Each structure stands twice: as structure tokens, then as C-alpha cells.
Amino acid sequence: MEEFTNQEEYAAVLQSRGVLPEGFSTSVQDLEFFPAERETAQPMKMKLTLIEADEPVAAFAGVFTRNAFPGHPVTIGRDLLSSEKVSGVIINNRISNVRCEKGRETALAITSALRELRGREYPYFPSSTGIIGWKLPEKEILENLSPLAEKLTGGNIFPAAQSIMTTDAFPKVRSVELGDGRICAIAKGAGMIEPNMATMLVFILTDLDVSREDLRDMFPEIIDSSFNRISVDSDQSTSDTALIFSSTRKSCPSVKAFRKALQEVCSKLAEDVVRNGEGTSHVIRVTVEGAADDKEACELGKNLINSPLSKAAVFGNDPNVGRFIQAMGDYYGNRGMAVDPESVTMELGGETIYRNGFFTLDEEKEVKLSNYMKDCSFINSEGFPPHERSVELKITLKRGIGRSSVLGSDLTYEYVRENADYRT
Structure with a gap:
């Protein structure tokens, strides 16, 4: 059981966990905007996070909230599960893009612009977290896609774990090595945590060669036995999303071994989310x-x-x-x-x-x-x-x-x- 004495020590451990599996890159971009729904003297801050597969992946799976009023990224994400391949996911914090007018069109405009910018044949998942009911600042996000893409780099997922935070007190990263490959995962979530699915936003990357069919067979059950076993406040979010992508670059010892490793990562990450719950002291x-x-x-x-x-x-x-x-x-x-x-x-x-x-x-x-x-x-x-x-x-x-x-x-x-x- 690990103990930490300061923020720098904890960050160093997360960076050691956060080495990206082969075949993935990430980037982070800050932006400012004035919300359409409320006059503010100072602009609000938002972070964009891009997780991109170096080559589009066919091995991917997703599980989403069962809330009857899902956010627009959730409905789009469900549709994208039928795609032959996907290119990755773009995430914004601050605004969750839930049930706001033209929110679906905005999310699709952003992912389409990113797809064109990156010259990709296959789509990106959108993912949003934050205030429910407000509109995304489409203009400001589109203006920041180019610098976001320019910052793409391999190496470490830790900056992405920091970028997707909202009311989280600290970032969350878990990983495990298996054979020559690895599984690496990040999550955000601190409130509205009894999702009956996952917990707010969870993104899992692996370079182990596991098929699309096997991922989709095991992922819902692993989510059910990890993120479905936690609660901070018994409130289910409208935006819960868990996505897993495999670049299939490394040989996998066995599907059984992969499933066990993925269960370990998800269970540890779920515990991190509870420990990071809003106001949690136990x-x-x-x-x-x-x-x-x-x-x-x-x-x-x-x-x-x-x-x-x-x-x-x-x-x-x-x-x-x-x-x-x-x-x-x-x-x-x-x-x-x-x-x-x-x-x-x-x-x-x-x-x-x-x-x-x-x-x-x-x-x-x-x-x-x-x-x-x-x-x-x-x-x-x-x-x-x-x-x-x-x-x-x-x-x-x-x-x-x-x-x-x-x-x-x-x-x-x-x-x-x-x-x-x-x-x-």
C-alpha cells in the first residue's frame, strides 16, 4: 500500500505509471471563453485533451451511462461503436454538452474539423465533462484544434490525466505490464458517482493484441465489477463514458491474462475515484x-x-x-x-x-x-x-x-x- 508525503512525490509515481503503450500520442491545449449563459467579468478557462492512435484502430470498445438524459457526446459515442475503425478521442472539461440546443451539431462539427485537420479517414469520439446545460464554445474550440494537434507526442499520459480534471483534487493514472505490452488508464470523477456504468470519464489504452470481439465481450463485465461497485453520492451522471483502445502492436500472452490485468487496472482506478470524491476524507x-x-x-x-x-x-x-x-x-x-x-x-x-x-x-x-x-x-x-x-x-x-x-x-x-x- 503506497503512501505519499507531497504532491511532487505523487506526481512522480503517476508519471512512472503513465508511460504510453506503443501506438498512441496525447496532447493538451488551454483556452479561454465567455459563456453564453452567464455574463462574467473574466473569461472562463477550458482544457482540451486529445488522445490519438498513431494509426486508426479497429480494436476498441465503450460503455456509457444509463441515465435517461444522456449528453450529446454519449449519444454520438454509442453510434460510433459501429464504426469499422476510430482515430481516438477529444475531451473537453468545464462544460458537459448535455441536452443543450444544437449540442450534437457542435460536437460533430468539432470532431469533423479535427478529422479534416489530421487527414483521418476514421472518426474521433467526442467526450465532455463539466457544467450541465451550457453550450460548448464552438468557435474557441475550433480555433484551438490546430495548436492541440501540433502538440501531439508519445511518452506519457500524465498531462492528459491532469487536463481532464474538473472538481477532482488530484489526477488518477493506473497501469500494468503484461508480456511485452502494457495497459494504461486515466479517469476523472469526483461527484455524481454512482454511475451504474463507469465513472464520469475513463480512457484506457493498450498495445496488446486483443481483438475487437474479445474487448467487447469482457469490457462491460469488467466495468460492472469495478466502476459499478463504487458510490460517492448515489447520483448518476449524464456523461459517464468508458472507452478502451488497442493498437494491437504487441503480442498478448492470452485473453485470460489480459482480462485479469484489465480488471486490476479498472479496480484500482475505481478506488482512486472514490478516494478523490468531492470532500471525501474516508x-x-x-x-x-x-x-x-x-x-x-x-x-x-x-x-x-x-x-x-x-x-x-x-x-x-x-x-x-x-x-x-x-x-x-x-x-x-x-x-x-x-x-x-x-x-x-x-x-x-x-x-x-x-x-x-x-x-x-x-x-x-x-x-x-x-x-x-x-x-x-x-x-x-x-x-x-x-x-x-x-x-x-x-x-x-x-x-x-x-x-x-x-x-x-x-x-x-x-x-x-x-x-x-x-x-x-
Whole structure:
């Protein structure tokens, strides 16, 4: 488990993770604009990020939000999954291009202009994140495509991870080597994180030779077991997008080995997103075993990590374990599902807190649990995560063989402040 003492140390680790797989280049460009929806004394800042395959790729896959009001880049992205090949993806932060008039036309105009500029036969995915409801500054973006393209370089994805951030406290990069190749991934996401898909924006690159068919077979399942197992605030974004591209430049040991490596990358990146949640000062991991099935285990776990009372107790380093029991009883009671209170065992930080129908608490254990939660806490505003510890809650049932592990965050003053002041 890694620990970091300053932002520079963390950045150095991300740069070591961020070596680009063979066959890809990235670039970043800053621009300024005045929004059409609100008068501002100073221009707003936006970042453009381009991830481009050196040669168009046929091996790619994508998974998108299930929100019923998807952004225009999402609807375009779904259409592009049927393309023979694609050239890459262009991303902007600050404005998410969701349900605004002529937003689809704007996104297509930008990607078409980029395609013409780069002399590409095959399209680019558009991807946007930020304020919902505002229009993209089409003129300013088009004017900055040329300098964006001129900066394209191989090497490292770390600048792209920084560029796609919005309310994120720090960038997120994960990678793994497999045979002679590698998988490298970045993500942004800090709020509206229970996407029932991915988490805001996730971009994964690999040079390992995995077919289009195999990618599309495994990618939804891996997303489901990683990004679908997290929650910051139980709100599902309109813009969630996860894309994976393979240049197929390197021999892949096996599809099974690739799947395992991709699962590792996505699971680690999903945990990074929770740790980077708006205002987060604790990551909470709820592991449920012995449920009737995996679905029940996942739902129960999410019910606990989404409970405002449970989240607030963890924020206060208060081992008020009754909050966990009430959330568990809420899940089963409101669904009319019978559960035997005497068959449940609950552990917090490895300490048994409930067994055989009774709490197992005393003064010494209360102090120990409070200190444990304090040790798991961190300040999320310094531009780096000081450690990767989590508050570990384990629930064991006797209902079947279902199992799931889900990740969530606590509920802090900073989360409310961030979302109250998001546009002002």
C-alpha cells in the first residue's frame, strides 16, 4: 500500500505509471471563453485533451451511462461503436454538452474539423465533462484544434490525466505490464458517482493484441465489477463514458491474462475515484459474504455506503455501529425480505462488532475503533492522496454464496460546500 508525503512525490509515481503503450500520442491545449449563459467579468478557462492512435484502430470498445438524459457526446459515442475503425478521442472539461440546443451539431462539427485537420479517414469520439446545460464554445474550440494537434507526442499520459480534471483534487493514472505490452488508464470523477456504468470519464489504452470481439465481450463485465461497485453520492451522471483502445502492436500472452490485468487496472482506478470524491476524507469498503446471490450482496453494500447517517458517522470517526445495522435492516425490511438477525456477523477494521444477534462493544473497543477510523482518514485538498487505507466493514450472512465488495465515501462539510458553490 503506497503512501505519499507531497504532491511532487505523487506526481512522480503517476508519471512512472503513465508511460504510453506503443501506438498512441496525447496532447493538451488551454483556452479561454465567455459563456453564453452567464455574463462574467473574466473569461472562463477550458482544457482540451486529445488522445490519438498513431494509426486508426479497429480494436476498441465503450460503455456509457444509463441515465435517461444522456449528453450529446454519449449519444454520438454509442453510434460510433459501429464504426469499422476510430482515430481516438477529444475531451473537453468545464462544460458537459448535455441536452443543450444544437449540442450534437457542435460536437460533430468539432470532431469533423479535427478529422479534416489530421487527414483521418476514421472518426474521433467526442467526450465532455463539466457544467450541465451550457453550450460548448464552438468557435474557441475550433480555433484551438490546430495548436492541440501540433502538440501531439508519445511518452506519457500524465498531462492528459491532469487536463481532464474538473472538481477532482488530484489526477488518477493506473497501469500494468503484461508480456511485452502494457495497459494504461486515466479517469476523472469526483461527484455524481454512482454511475451504474463507469465513472464520469475513463480512457484506457493498450498495445496488446486483443481483438475487437474479445474487448467487447469482457469490457462491460469488467466495468460492472469495478466502476459499478463504487458510490460517492448515489447520483448518476449524464456523461459517464468508458472507452478502451488497442493498437494491437504487441503480442498478448492470452485473453485470460489480459482480462485479469484489465480488471486490476479498472479496480484500482475505481478506488482512486472514490478516494478523490468531492470532500471525501474516508474511503469505506463494505464486503458482504453469504448473501443469497451477488446482486443482493452488491445492493446491500451500496445501501450501507449510501446511508447518510453511516457516512456522517464515519466522517466524524464515530464508531456508531448502530448506523450500519439500521441501514442493513432498512434494505431487507423495505424489500420484504426475511433475514435472521442472529445469523449476521459484522466486523469493523477486523474487530467483531455484532454477532449472534447482539452488539459486542465495550469501552476499550469503542476507543480502538475510533482510533482506527482516524488512522484511515485523510485531507483531500492537498493535490495528492496521502495513503490508500480504507475503513473496512465486513458483513457475513448465512443466506447463500453471494459475495460483493463495494466502495464508498463519507459525507463531509466540504461535499456540501463544493456542490453549493459549483457554478458560483
